[in-house]
Amino acid sequence: MRTKVAIIGAGPAGLLLGQLLQRQGIDNVIMERRSGDYVLGRIRAGVLEQGTVDLLREAGVDQRLRQEGIVHDGFELALGHRRVRIDLAGLTGGRTVTIYGQTEVTRDLMAARAAAGATTIYEADEVALHDLDTERPRVTFEKDGEHVQLECDYVAGCDGFHGVSRRSIPEDRLKTFERVYPFGWLGMLSETPPVNEELIYSSHARGFALCSLRSRHLSRYYLQVPAGEKVEHWSDERFWTELAARLPEEVAEQLVTGPSIEKSIAPLRSFVVEPMQYGRLFLAGDAAHIVPPTGAKGLNLAASDVHTLYQLMVGIYHNGRTDLVSRYSDTCLRRIWKAERFSWWMTSNLHRFSDQEDFERRLQQAELDYATGSHAGLVTIAENYVGLPLESLT
Known part of the structure; x- marks a missing residue:
């Protein structure tokens, strides 16, 4: 097999x-070690x-997004008994965010790829990358018991934290930056109306909570739990009771409970590897x-990387701009570190830390208090939340 761009990962x-x-x-082939149904089953x-919405529009997959996505021009911070609304549109000159589940984004992209007749190979086993530092890289894998070799010009490693792509780079070529937080998020999806039209981030003495949604009839709630907590220890009743305890009283009174569709615990970490190319x-x-x-930066940061890599490939194949190759990593990392900073700031200031002393809590x-009581502070929160501008590679 031969293609121009081999893409590892069908997320x-x-x-x-x-x-x-x-x-x-620009011809490309996608390889994914999981099945399509498994990929669609991931709740994110x-x-x-x-910027992500605009990129999906450019990709021609925004029809359902425009029909079903819910545009939000603000969100709330619940700080104890005090509620502060972050007016995203008012503070950023009209910029907003859109509520539309990652599962639906994936579904739209899968349908578009199938309609275009492009090649996606699911359940590709033993994927390995070869000759990456040459002009003729290769990808090998097993499919239905057969050994397959794919020759290509470039490889895009989009296969996640545990994928083969990063592990294919010699360790001495990478520098890793990481912070692991001593808690996780217990998330529950329920077919209940959201407690609020906009997201509520709640900082409470009992721990952090988030009231989110997937649609006007599908709610997604999160609770901060200690690292190592087991999801089976949390019945629906216990979850709803704890969630209500962490919300302002007037919000808790509006909470509509019901059976969970899905519950899971996600650990929290900050992680960056440099450079992002080899x-x-x-x-x-x-x-x-x-x-x-x-x-709320994970999927959006991935989209900004894709934006940069897309510019790079168009520059190479349409304009012969191979000089752009060396700019990819630095361009991506400038935006990534700013998003890491904002995510770290939100995490550090809205969560309770078990080893936190009174002095640190007061800080x-x-x-x-400063960030939400200052116009400059509110603007900083808003412009980071709606997303910093996507950088041009050229």
């Missing part, structure tokens, strides 16, 4: 890159920055960085 990053390249006539975040391999999304979900309170 939203890999599918979005493949769709954008396909529309520019659903807050899309305007030879003709380019990392994108979770393969190169992880952010705590507090800032946390002072930080939130």
Whole structure:
């Protein structure tokens, strides 16, 4: 087999890159070790920055997004008994975010790829990358008991934190930056109306909570829990009781409870690897960085990487701009570190830490009081939440 760009991973990053390249006539093949049903079954975040929405529009997969997505021009911080609304549109000149689940983004991209007749190989086993520092990289894998070799010009590693792409780069070529937080998020999906039209981030003495949604009839709630907590220890009744205890009284009174559709616990970590390229391999999304979900940046950062990599491939194949290759990593990392900073700030100031002393708690309170009591502070929160501008590679 032969293609121009081999894409490892059929999550939203890999599918979005493949769709954008396909529309520019740049041939690509996607390989995914899981089945399509498994990929669609993953429950992930659903807050899309305007830049991500624009990129999905450019990819031609925004029809359902425009019909079903819920545009939010603000969100709330509940700080004890005090509620502060962050007026995103008013503070950023009209910029907003859109609520549309990652599962739905993936579904739209899969449908578009199938309609275009582009090649996606699911359940590809033993994927391995070869000759990445040469002009003829290769990808090998097993499919239905057969050994397959795919020759390509470039490889896009969009296969997540545990994927093969980053592990294919010699360790001495990478520098890793990481912070692991001593808690996780217990998330519950329920077919109940959201408690509020906009998201509520609650900082409470009992721990952090988030009231989110997937649609007007589907709610997603989160609770901060200690690292190592087991999801089976949390009945629906216990979850609802604890959630209500962490919300302002007037919000808790509006909470509509019901049976859970799904419950899971996600650990929280900050992670960045530098550089994001090796030879003709380019990392994108979770393969190169992880952010705590507090800032709603995970999927959006992956989309910004894809935006940069897409510009790079168009520059190479349409304009012969191979000089752009060396700019990929630095361009991505500038935006990534700013998103890491915002996610770290939201996580550090809205959560309770078990080893936190009174002095540190007072600093946390002072930080939130200043940020929410200052116009400059509110603007900083808003412009980071809606997403910083996507950088041009050229």
